[in-house]
Amino acid sequence: MLSRFTGLRAVVRLFSGSARYSTEAQTASKKFLSPDQYVAKQAEKTVQNEEFLDSLLAADFEYKPLIINSNAPKNKRQEPIPLNVELLQYKPLRLPQTHGHKVAELSFKGYDSDDLLRASDFAARAAFYLGIPCSKIEVLKPEKRLYTVIRSPFAQAKSKENWWRVTHRQELVAYDANPEVIDLWISYINKNAIEGVKYEAQIHTQELTAFDKELSELTAEDIKLPEAYTHASADPVSNRVQELLKSDEFKKALEEK
Numbered sequence: 001m002l003s004r005f006t007g008l009r010a011v012v013r014l015f016s017g018s019a020r021y022s023t024e025a026q027t028a029s030k031k032f033l034s035p036d037q038y039v040a041k042q043a044e045k046t047v048q049n050e051e052f053l054d055s056l057l058a059a060d061f062e063y064k065p066l067i068i069n070s071n072a073p074k075n076k077r078q079e080p081i082p083l084n085v086e087l088l089q090y091k092p093l094r095l096p097q098t099h100g101h102k103v104a105e106l107s108f109k110g111y112d113s114d115d116l117l118r119a120s121d122f123a124a125r126a127a128f129y130l131g132i133p134c135s136k137i138e139v140l141k142p143e144k145r146l147y148t149v150i151r152s153p154f155a156q157a158k159s160k161e162n163w164w165r166v167t168h169r170q171e172l173v174a175y176d177a178n179p180e181v182i183d184l185w186i187s188y189i190n191k192n193a194i195e196g197v198k199y200e201a202q203i204h205t206q207e208l209t210a211f212d213k214e215l216s217e218l219t220a221e222d223i224k225l226p227e228a229y230t231h232a233s234a235d236p237v238s239n240r241v242q243e244l245l246k247s248d249e250f251k252k253a254l255e256e257k
Contacts, residue, residue, distance in 0.1 A: 084129075087125075092121060092124035092125045092128060092137075093125075093128045094124075094128065094133065094134055094135075094136070095128060095131065095132070095133040095134070096133060097133045097175045097176055098133070098175075098176045099175075099176050100175055100176070101175060101176055101206075102173060102174075102175055102204055103174050103175060103176065103177050103179070103182055103203065103204055103205075104173070104174040104177075104182050104185075104186070104201055104202065104203050104204065105171065105172075105173050105174075105201065105202045105204075106123060106171070106172045106173075106174070106186070106189070106199070106200070106201045107169065107170070107171045107172075107199075107200045107201075108120050108123075108169065108170045108171070108172075108197055108198070108199060108200075109167055109168070109169050109197070109198040109200070110167070110168055110196055110197040110198065111165070111166065111167060111168070111196065112168075112196060113168045115194050115196050115197050116168050116169075116170055116197060117170075118194060119193070119194045119197045119199070120137045120170045120172055121137070122189070122192065122194075123172055123185075123189050124137055124172060126185060126188055126189060127172075127174060127185060130177075130181055130184065130185050131177070131181070132174050132175075132177040132181060132182070132185060133174070133175045133176050133177070134172055134173065134174050134175070135172065135173040135174075135175075137170055137171075137172055138170065138171045138172070138173075139169075139170055140169040140170060140171055141169070142166050142167060142168050142169060143166070143167040143169065144164060144165070144166050144167075145164070145165045145167075146162060146163070146164055146165075147162070147163040147164075147165065148160050148161070148162050148163075149161055149163065179203075179205055182203060186201050186203075218254075219254070
């Protein structure tokens with residue numbers, strides 16, 4: 001859709017996910033260890049942990065976390081609670097909008113309202129620490145659906161029973177943020193997703209009216225990961241994407257298209 005003022009058009013990308021990222025894919029390719037190798041590896045790991053703990057206790061360090069006020073509640077060690085931990089007692093902070101351009105809409109669906117509140121609250125706090133202005137968490141009208149089933153297939157087949165399925169919904173809107181920051185935000189939320197909560201995101205981007213022409217002239221050398229992912233060498237997904245972008249099969253498929 002063309003804009004009458006800026007000559008730009010809005011493009012919407014869809015993203016959905018409902019399960020936590022599993023680490024089984026990382027260990028699937030590893031070879032099985034023999035019993036002796038496993039015992040030796042565990043012993044080496046124990047020694048490394050003991051050396052790490054000894055290094056932490058070897059020297060004293062000054063503990064001065066940022067706090068809201070001097071009368072902040074203290075823990076068992078009589079130390080002030082850090083600022084980011086103390087802020088968990090309050091509603092998520094929000095940054096002011098600069099231009100009011102909508103860049104992403106994140107929706108949450110689930111059957112447990114408590115899990116839904118945890119998921120939306122986590123997303124709002126992550127947006128604040130990433131510098132993304134967001135709206136308040138909006139609670140939408142729940143979806144209700146009625147199911148009618150028989151009580152039993154034989155003795156009580158003529159008797160019916162009703163069941164209500166209530167799906168709770170919440171929404172969070174992000175404004176005025178860089179697309180790479182939005183991708184990092186959604187990736188972080190997806191990595192720490194809560195089971196039983198369905199996440200859906202609509203990402204809005206702005207492109208020039210000649211974007212289709214530039215896309216047709218794009219070559220395999222011009223396609224690369226965003227700069228925010230260049231240092232994510234420990235992420236197996238980003239490593240696999242980089243391998244695919246550099247492969248000859250991808251270049252051949254792009255040229256044929």
